[in-house]
Amino acid sequence: MTTATATREGRIEIAGLTKRFGGFTAVDDLSFDVEPGRITGFLGPNGAGKTTTLRMLLGLIRPTRGTATIGGRQYTTLSRPLSTVGAALEATNFHPGRSGRDHLRVLADTSGIPTSRVDELLELTGIPAAARKRAGGYSMGMRQRLGLAAALLGDPQVLVLDEPANGLDPEGIRWLRGFLRHLSEEGKTILVSSHLLREVEQTVDDVVIIANGRLVRAGTMADLRGTPGALVRTSDVAGLAGALRVADVTSTVQDDDSLVADTTDLRLVGDVALRAGLPIYGLTPRAADLEALFFELTEGTNRNLGEAAAPAERDAVTGEEGANE
Template identity: 70%
Template sequence: MTDPAKHGTRIEVRNLTKKFGSLTAVDDLSFSVEPGRITGFLGPNGAGKTTTLRMLLGLVRPTHGTATIGGERYSEISNPQRVVGSALEATNFHPGRSGRNHLRVLADTTGVDTKRVDEMLELVGIPAAARQRAGGYSMGMRQRLALAAAMLGDPQVLLLDEPANGLDPEGIRWLRMFLRHLSSQGKTILISSHMLSEVEQTVDDVVIIANGRLIQQGSVADLHGEKRSIVRTSSAPALVSALIAAGISAQATDATMLEAIGDDMARVGDIALAAGLPIYELRPNQTDLEALFFELTESPENRNRNLAGSAGSGAIPGEHNPATGPAAPYEGATP
């Protein structure tokens, strides 16, 4: 066994496939996650995200392909809890045990100093609820407890399945800042979600899958595409000519609207002023990532084949389904 910390903590998934009988949950999937960056692992419910995370953690055996952390399979990592922290479910605790005692049991199991238990409870913002039974926690508090458990061993890698589920807006903002802080320390962070809008402001990179197959990978900036500006004026053709003469590519979309390449809107305004043309509207025009996400995942070839037929048929074992599971109140909800 080796220590991935000596070789970096890059996550590598190569040609990963998992079949459950005739059902292919993950289909020849390949992607990587870099240290010091937050990567969003996105796809519709049943796309194979949770199954992939479980293969990374050695909980599910791949049919073929590899899933490694720092170049090693999870089973080959020395003291894995010190290398990889995970939160795949916010219900993985004894409901009659307090949040603090839940973490103390984990600390004893992994050889972590118990003083870190209180440090983690403070870090995730639930010290006041530390001695309350975890079974009475809201879903948001359960998510925070799961995150505290994942961080207990101060791992270099975090694998989080739907970490924003159940958090109120303040909690989501806190989670975003918390993950940003961890990535600034060089940690490798992979978070799954079925909604791009939940993670767009948090992640640096995205991996989008559907039916267990990779359909898009890249930075959030790359997904937004080339920066452009939308301009409305009295004569779009006249302003297009002025912009092109000044070295800015532009194209009229109708008599009064045009699209200019780039995001230097001050310069566009200056050119319009010099040309004697009024500006009625001037705004950036970026790709709507949410629309792109649905366009990619709902195309006929990527539509979720596991939702066909009657409800519950063809479900992937272990895949996250928000329609099932314990009905805990949302964070901030009135009991």
């Protein structure tokens, strides 16, 4: 398979996607792409339409308008879906009386996947010791690991994960971050929905932010952070700004009387201040904060939470009522 073919087959494309439940619009003309070999964070307030979007991507809810495709094809047309896309939308879709290993074996048997793959994934996700215990007794973190193992059974090119860090302790979150990075370096396409903004900032390459079912910002983490600089606190802001100009470093005075120098060289800033005899009591790298940007973009009343939704449409596959998030 050529690189171009792998890229095409692994790309998620959301185009003009819209979902209405009666008079309630959960997703509104949403468009974005998710590229192979990258981790994309899918963010938005509660009720923004994240889960509804993921369920349309996976063929669980029919869109009112628009398309959601994986490698140019809708999920329902994939001949071997488990080998193309792995999904973990919730950590409760297993029989509580069945062991974790048996849960995976049933999924593997129905898709013609060897049992050896089950044991491999139990090791990879760190739950071999609990594999023979009933899944109903698992902690939330263990359920998340079991769900991730199930999503990876068919060694898919694409992973779609809804809040995968929920219930994980700090060690588990660190493990998940490294595990997803390893998978992305193998060329897999990874779309992660999350509300843990600090964790997303340390994990993802790209970010898609939605509010009220509509796209408000999409881009790389580097683009969203903007131009990096140095945040400086001094008792003589004007004097330091002048000294930096002499050293060919531009700067901007902030509302709180701090100074942002347009350089990432903290040593240079410190040396300039020392030569000018100016005191510094704060000198740190500065970049846009994802959490601050998120709230700036999504602040205000969440329309989707404030309106009474029409009765939910039933899932196209399961027959259950669809979530209106």
